[in-house]
Amino acid sequence: MCGIMLPTNSIPAIFFFAFSMAIGAVLSPGPVTTALISQSPRLGWITGPLVSTGHALTELLMAGMITFGLSAFLSQPTLQTAIALLGGVLLLWMGAGFVFSGIKGKYHLPTQEEKESTQPMSRKQVLVMGVLTTISNPFWYAWWITVASVYLLEAKEMGMLPVIAFYLGHISVDYLWNTLLSTVIGSGGKLFSNRVYNILMAICGSYLLYLGVQFLMVGIKGIRG
Numbered sequence: 001m002c003g004i005m006l007p008t009n010s011i012p013a014i015f016f017f018a019f020s021m022a023i024g025a026v027l028s029p030g031p032v033t034t035a036l037i038s039q040s041p042r043l044g045w046i047t048g049p050l051v052s053t054g055h056a057l058t059e060l061l062m063a064g065m066i067t068f069g070l071s072a073f074l075s076q077p078t079l080q081t082a083i084a085l086l087g088g089v090l091l092l093w094m095g096a097g098f099v100f101s102g103i104k105g106k107y108h109l110p111t112q113e114e115k116e117s118t119q120p121m122s123r124k125q126v127l128v129m130g131v132l133t134t135i136s137n138p139f140w141y142a143w144w145i146t147v148a149s150v151y152l153l154e155a156k157e158m159g160m161l162p163v164i165a166f167y168l169g170h171i172s173v174d175y176l177w178n179t180l181l182s183t184v185i186g187s188g189g190k191l192f193s194n195r196v197y198n199i200l201m202a203i204c205g206s207y208l209l210y211l212g213v214q215f216l217m218v219g220i221k222g223i224r225g
Contacts, residue, residue, distance in 0.1 A: 006151060009158050011165045018151070018169030021211060024098055024204030025143060026173045035133045036178055039126050040185035047186075048179030050123055054130020055178075056171040059144075063167050066149045067156055080150070081222030084215050087146035091212030098205025102198040147215070 006014055032055055040047040073079070101107060121129065134140055148170070155162035 006154050006158075006162070006166075009162065011161055014155060014162050015165040015169035015172075018166040019173055020207065022170045022173040023177075024094065024201075024208045026177045027201055027204055028094070028098065032130065032133045032174075032178070033181070035126070035129045036182050037185060039121055039129075040182040043121075043123065043126065043182075044186040045179060045183040046123070047126060048177075048182035049175060050126040051130035051133075051182075052171070052175045052178045054127045054132075055134045055174055058131050058134040059171060060167065062144050063148070063152060063163070066144065066152050067163055070149075077222065081219050083146050083150060084222060085219035087150060088212045088215030088217075088219055090142060090146055091208045091215060095205040095208030095210075095212055098201045098208065100205075102200075102202030102205060105194065105198050107197050107201050108194045150215075 006017065008014070032051060035051050036047055039051075043050075151166055152163060155166050
């Protein structure tokens with residue numbers, strides 16, 4: 001490995017590290033958020049866990065492919081250096097976008113009109129929608145290949161428990177945020193304000209900027225040999 005930066009070999013620490021680094025990506029509006037917005041007014045809080053389960057199943061497949069099927073390919077030093085550089089650029093781009101958009105107040109919860117302009121689905125359809133909205137997002141592929149893959153391969157060197165801890169820490173954010181968001185939407189937005197949403201996004205963006213710098217430093221170190 002190119003020595004990226006899992007903080008420790010402690011299982012709880014790896015879980016919370018994965019949890020914290022996933023917050024910015026999960027809070028960012030995207031296809032999964034759109035799925036939540038479209039169905040939460042009718043199904044309520046359960047929309048969050050349903051969409052998250054479809055999303056988590058897809059991520060389990062991706063994590064398994066990276067950890068086992070692609071591990072030998074991704075472990076090549078030259079490729080790891082390239083991944084570190086690309087991952088760093090991706091994280092800096094994401095982080096800067098979150099910070100500036102949060103400061104400018106560009107994030108907002110769905111309006112009543114947005115919530116009412118959608119068609120209802122069954123619970124099974126919502127779960128499937130969690131899968132479809134995940135695989136239709138190009139950013140999802142980029143994040144797992146350039147960012148998560150580095151941590152997964154480093155975790156694999158310590159054993160399977162760290163890999164499992166990283167995966168569970170990551171998807172826990174999905175379940176927590178998506179359930180919160182679907183509850184808020186179902187309540188008419190009374191439990192969460194746009195201002196709080198924007199502040200959270202700016203904070204998460206700052207953390208992603210920090211991780212992006214770490215990735216770039218590792219990539220530069222790889223170039224220098």
